[in-house]
Amino acid sequence: MSERFPDGFLWGGAIAANQAEGGYTEGGKGLGILDVMEVGSKDTPRRRTDGIEPGVHYPSHQGIDFFHTYRDDIALFAELGLKAFRTSINWTRIYPTGVEDEPNEAGLQFYDDVFDELLKHGITPVITLQHSDTPLYLSEQFGGWTNRILVDLFAKYARTVFERYRDKVKYWITINEINAINYVTWFGAAADDLTDQQKEQASYHLLLASAEAVRIGKQINPNFMIGGMLTDAYSYPYTCSPEDVLLSVQDKHRNIFFSDVMVRGYYPAYKIRELERGGILLATQPSDELILSEGVIEFLACSYYASHVSSTDADEMIQGNLLQNIAGKANPYLQQSDWGWQIDPLGLRISLNDFYDRYQIPLFVVENGLGAVDDTTHPDAIQDDYRIDYLRRHIDAVGDAIAIDGVEMIGYLAWGVIDIVSGTTGEMAKRYGLIHVDRDNDGHGSNARFKKKSFHWYRKAIDSNGRDLST
Numbered sequence: 001m002s003e004r005f006p007d008g009f010l011w012g013g014a015i016a017a018n019q020a021e022g023g024y025t026e027g028g029k030g031l032g033i034l035d036v037m038e039v040g041s042k043d044t045p046r047r048r049t050d051g052i053e054p055g056v057h058y059p060s061h062q063g064i065d066f067f068h069t070y071r072d073d074i075a076l077f078a079e080l081g082l083k084a085f086r087t088s089i090n091w092t093r094i095y096p097t098g099v100e101d102e103p104n105e106a107g108l109q110f111y112d113d114v115f116d117e118l119l120k121h122g123i124t125p126v127i128t129l130q131h132s133d134t135p136l137y138l139s140e141q142f143g144g145w146t147n148r149i150l151v152d153l154f155a156k157y158a159r160t161v162f163e164r165y166r167d168k169v170k171y172w173i174t175i176n177e178i179n180a181i182n183y184v185t186w187f188g189a190a191a192d193d194l195t196d197q198q199k200e201q202a203s204y205h206l207l208l209a210s211a212e213a214v215r216i217g218k219q220i221n222p223n224f225m226i227g228g229m230l231t232d233a234y235s236y237p238y239t240c241s242p243e244d245v246l247l248s249v250q251d252k253h254r255n256i257f258f259s260d261v262m263v264r265g266y267y268p269a270y271k272i273r274e275l276e277r278g279g280i281l282l283a284t285q286p287s288d289e290l291i292l293s294e295g296v297i298e299f300l301a302c303s304y305y306a307s308h309v310s311s312t313d314a315d316e317m318i319q320g321n322l323l324q325n326i327a328g329k330a331n332p333y334l335q336q337s338d339w340g341w342q343i344d345p346l347g348l349r350i351s352l353n354d355f356y357d358r359y360q361i362p363l364f365v366v367e368n369g370l371g372a373v374d375d376t377t378h379p380d381a382i383q384d385d386y387r388i389d390y391l392r393r394h395i396d397a398v399g400d401a402i403a404i405d406g407v408e409m410i411g412y413l414a415w416g417v418i419d420i421v422s423g424t425t426g427e428m429a430k431r432y433g434l435i436h437v438d439r440d441n442d443g444h445g446s447n448a449r450f451k452k453k454s455f456h457w458y459r460k461a462i463d464s465n466g467r468d469l470s471t
């Protein structure tokens, strides 16, 4: 009988630079958008301040201090048995404002050191070029991704890091959750408060930048595997009424439009019609068609946390959930996390099938996990059975997608494999880690690391190549 998970399956963990590194001005780093965003909560969006305000706590400034602790942390990842580790390069370490002609050598050296450390332990780096950390200067000076100049500046940055890490990194992801611009504009790395026209133009620029990066990367090293990434916003029709079903198709188009362009290399008809209806005219250049058609991705990566519901009846929306506009109505068949995200392992299998049916290219789950409040009374003995249960059921769903449905998968990366700052709220209390970090929402704590119960469970799962998921 063949293995449920193929040989070479990339079992791993993931974090992002801005949520972990800290060292926000060290090594010549410039400020990114996240460096002026304070902590929010489940119900309160993160506030972006006008520059750095005295007395305000900005969680990206210290993160979990990965900038200084990466060697010890990577040793822990090796002990955990990770085959792959995903992080991002912070653009502002390489080009502090984005417009410099020459890259910042100290920033380049930092990632050389991180990648060397991973390779020393036999861990494959999976590297995201842009994970919500557009240089602040580009946002303030040019309006972020609404401005075409960012495509060129991003291409310059991509070329620099592709050339530098040509022989160290094989797996690249261009833009984290490119469709997140639909929900949280700064998360999609654009400016705040976008009009529809600006949002569509920014989306167009993000897609062009992604395609341009693929073209550049493949010229520099044809063996690179370069993927694009979505936040998986799979949405069920709330009822079998044709109206709900049609709405679910339209909700799907809003998200999958991004992967349609990245995989197929052109804007799909439904999107062109939507833009026409909205009176939106994109500013384009003649060479763009070629860039999009040549810069197609080789695999589709996704983050998956929850499934969603499309309902034409607006009542009973999930309350107290920052991502209400993506989550929709509460699904009566599912439980919710402490942050109101609907837990749905089968939804992952369904959506992997959906992607694979549509594209027939390899898929890669590069983020999945449970953000929860841990009882930290005894930090060295955290019993996170709820997290194990979440991970086990989702890994099982990936295994079924591979073994039963024939979906081609590159790997599975547990999000926030070590506790980090939450992306949407900036809290530390929303923990995903298999490794506890002693740090609170205000940045207080010893910063010490402790293995949770889930650490030992995941090591066994990896060691057995997914055969043993028992607790």
Ligand code: BG6
Pocket (backbone or CB within 6 Å): 016, 019, 176, 177, 231, 303, 367, 371, 415, 421, 422, 423, 424, 425, 426, 430
């Ligand atoms: C994804 C992001 O949207 O979700 C991550 O790529 C983020 O950066 C993750 O951390 C989970 O969201 P949160 O808000 O729970 O940290």
